[in-house]
Amino acid sequence: MSEYTVKRKFRDKHTKEIHLPDSIYKASDQRAAELRQKGILDEKVKQEETTESEIEEFLDQKVENVISDTEGLGAEKYKKLLELEKEGKKRKTVIEHFQTQVEAIGEENEHSKS
Incomplete structure (x- = not known):
């Protein structure tokens, strides 16, 4: 999973959690692509190596x-x-x-x- 910056408030359809702007959202690249297409997520947050x-x-x-x-x-x-x-x-x-x-x-x- 990768981390993305939230652009606008949304409720995750899977977890039902609410995510606020400027927070970090963890998602698969596929799920993130869906949300980025809708203008909900920003670019991937650069990460160091996966722990x-x-x-x-x-x-x-x-x-x-x-x-x-x-x-x-x-x-x-x-x-x-x-x-x-x-x-x-x-x-x-x-x-x-x-x-x-x-x-x-x-x-x-x-x-x-x-």
Whole structure:
């Protein structure tokens, strides 16, 4: 998940929480794109490297949220998430998703080298 600055007040349709202007909102890139298109969110807040605890936060969610909120991560982060999921909840769908993402990134890297 990435952080975005809120431009105008809104209620999150998933959590029902109200977010005020100039506050920080964490969202997947897909969800943020929806909200940016509506003029609700501003640009992504520049972040340092994702911390271990933030990576683990991804895995504390429901399967569908884990998948949507981890879209667009790099291969190393997917590998770390895969390792943590195998050690933790061992959810088949999540494990398969992370494996697929790691493989897809590997294939993209192979094609870009050609």
